[in-house]
Amino acid sequence: MKPFILIFLGILIRVQAFNVNIQYGFDSSGAINRSISITCEDPESDFCLKECGMKSCLVNEPPCINCSGSNSEILNIIFSKISRFYQVAKSSYVNKKAFLELIKEQKVILLDSQSPFNFFTNIAENQSLDEFNKLCPFMATQAWVVLRLDSFGFPDQPIALICENKDLKQSVYVLEELPKTPHLKYNLN
């Protein structure tokens, strides 16, 4: 598939070094703002400290052009039927550094079930979380799809899925497009 796979090439690994989350607040001009917070899970891990410079860092989420509305096919797929088109890569390696770089360079946004850009499912019933859970290897209590933006700031491809368990432990999984074939299931009787 897409070039991003080159960055996420390899095998699946849980990202133990940091947790990500969404924070809501106001910027210096008083405008409301969504930020991605990265918190070092293990204070002893020098990776996270090195990348963040401190125990946690906050990165403003970039605008996602044309994401607020019913216009985007990719957002429709992500929120309402991601499992039909994407799967968790069976053998992928998450390059933690590259992943953090993407967040810091404002090239991705995180989409959860109650995202401001979810115009497609009922947010009160957390329908999209059910859909995300079809891909999470365990029953996640919270999940985020990492959506890459193109060079114009338009939504491009979902590249990863972050699943969080009830103990707030997070795992990151690389997403890849389902092969278009074969999808046939033969009845045995």
Next chain:
Amino acid sequence: MKKGLLRVTFLGLSVLSMVSHAFNPIEYANRAQCALDSKNPSLSTWMIIDTYNAQKMAYNYAVSSRQNPSSWVNKASVEYRIAITQLSLSIMNKILKGDLPLLPTDLNNKSGRLLNYQNIIKKCQNILQCEELDNYLSQLRQASEIDNFDKKLQVISKVDNFQSTDFIFQKKSPLSCYLVKDFSALQGHLEKAKPNAGDIELIAKAWLDQKKYITNCFSQDEKADQQNFLLQIDLNIQNLDWNRVGFDFWNTTKILTSWAWRKTSSLKQVSQTFHHLFKSTVLEESMMLIPNGCRSLTPPSCSEETLSENSIRELAKMESGNLEHFSRIPLGPEKKLVQASPPQVNSDILDFGKFENLSSWTSHFRKNLISARGLSKNRIQNGLQLMERISQNISLESLNERLLRLIELAQMNNSQAKKVLHTTCQELRLAFDSRFNFHSQDIETAFKSPVLEKINQKTDRSIKSIYSYAQQAGNLVLSHCDQASDKRLTEVDSEILKKTDYRPWAQHILFEGQPVEPMQEEERKPFDKSQMSLLWNPSVSHIEDNTLCYDQVDCLRSLVESAVEIRAAVQYASAFLKNTGEVLSSSMINPYSELMACQIYDPWIMSRRSIQNLVKDTINTVLFGWNYFPVYLDFTKGIPKVTSLEKIVEEGTLKFAPKFQNPQMQSQLLLDFGPLVGVPCSLAISNGPGAAAQMSQLPYYLTGVTVNYCDSKGQLDNKAENASTVRSEPQQNSNKCMGCTIGLVSAESVISFYNSKAVAPIKFSVQVFKTISNFLSARKDTVNIPARAQVNPEYAARVFQQYSTIPDQCVDQVSRGLACFQNLCAAQSAHEFERRTGLKVKNSTIVPRNGEFSHENSIENYAYIESDLCDGEIRFSVNCMGPENVNFDFRNLMSFEKNCQSKISQLKQELNL
């Protein structure tokens, strides 16, 4: 900084300071005039703003951040509406004051100078993001910051071949903007072709009580509906040929508004709290422009895009349940256009009056629009996704095998197999069988539509290859169907065949008029339970929603269903799935916009018919009215387009009494009538003293017919004074070309003439009377003869305040967009004075310059004006030569009143006199 995302300032001036409080005159037009007006650019537009996207986003944000959703939703709604308004008005203002150039609408103009622009637009029109266009617009924006025009032009001409004629220069901002709170007589033009005294009174009352109906565009008053807004933006353009630049103005506004929303930091200036979030909104889903009246925002064209955009008006109607846009098998805008009966234009075609208030109308319309757009998009996206998956997983070989198996079972008299064959074959014939051409041609056309390529974001296979697979699969099945049919294997006992054995789209056709029912999942499963299923994701354990189709035949039927759905969606896709990058506009109020563009309606048809009838009747009368010559011309077979008399004789349009039908007669007539036929004619009533005033005292009689007729090269001026006298003269006045005049004088002067001929004067006079009477009646056709009127609400209110009613003598003046004074000339003078000076006129009287007053003829008069300028009258020259022909001369503006004289000097300076 992100690539392609220019963080630049774009607005500059405060928007509030650039908006005036003028309200454009309400323009009335009957059907024919409305059709004609569609070719001209509008000076007034409605902007519908739907804040749903902002509200939904704010709601989600509030829920996620555990805040109070309702306060966030309300705040976001107001800020969003004001942000859109401010940004749009700022861009309009920048164009109107010459900061930004006009971008042409006509991309096919070979002599067009802006070749870079034309090439970029053509290149970008089918792609979602276009860096070249962004860069082009960004350069224009940068140049717009340069104050000195010469320098600006120098810079901008490097971007493209811009010249000073590509700019508009309005000294004073001509923009005004109102938030329409509710419908009132201020939208009276939607219901009437011409206002009467009662209508004008309602306008006056609405204007005086305007707080109830309109308010400032940026008003933040609490309002029941915070989601849907209707703004009226008026342009009071001065000294500019708007017809030359108007369409380009709207085009530039639409393109730049979309661009600036996403690509500049302008949003930050117009939205303090939510600009980060608003930048992500799809602006084009939230706003649209509707010309307020019959004029247009884009040049009407007979194109798929115009037709589908204008079809949006159907979504505004109250009874919108069975709309084409929601139909499984829509006719499509072109067929709908031809098949529909001629629509009305002055009968509230958008059903405003049927709704409780404006808010419920806009809410209903936007709901329908969003539903139709969503349906259209889902049909295409889901359909393509499904078709691609099937085409990649179901080989033609396996489909063939499955069909052979079904045929084998049918041959063994398996009724289930027969039923599957029967329904499958019927659906295939309806959709893909070119021999029957129910929909095969439409489906093929839809799959070639560029709109489809533009929307398709997700499939890896090309639309062409997906459709090619569908065609091959369809042909394969149809060949089996033909054979099965020959062997009577598709014959099914009607008792076991249910409506729900068919897919809903096929039910729609086969069981017309009956409600469509969904096909149950169980009914789709193969009866022999020996086949496979096609899954969306084989690794997902959830069964529900994961199965695309069961067995090859069910998959094929799903594929066909998707093709039919896509075909339905593509019919109106141009309107709903417009590329981001340009705000949608639709000539919703004027259904004759597309009828004119497609040449289905001719606004001059009745004018021409009345004139042609007049010519015909007059000629008949003159030639035969005074004797018993048994020939008459018959133009009643539609509008004759006759190039030679020979042709009308051949066609039987020229008729003879049977006993006179002989070749000699025909050739004689040919000689006499040749130049006369098919010539449009104007009526000139001979000016005896007080002739105009005596119009009602018919009969007037003809002195003769004078037809001025040019040959094909327009070089000769043929005059026919009666049937046998046709002479050619060198053409002296090109205005006479293709025209005729009919001289009428009073009865007394002509009766003696005809009496002396000893013919049949009574018959003649009766026929003349009939002729004129027919003509005048035809000219009174209030629907099909172009007619317009306009009412300035402020003037109407002044008249009403003065008289407490609208006096009959004021109706004509007020219906011409004027206030009411001594006479039309006085009213026109007052209007011109107000227009030029901005000062309110209290009284206006006309005094003839040479002591002899005349309005009708070109005698110069003085207009004496009492105004806010000073206490006393001022005077200037005015030359009133007719209702549409008035000249003003402000150079000799003066006053005998001392207190006015100094003010006049000042005024003259301001007016550069």
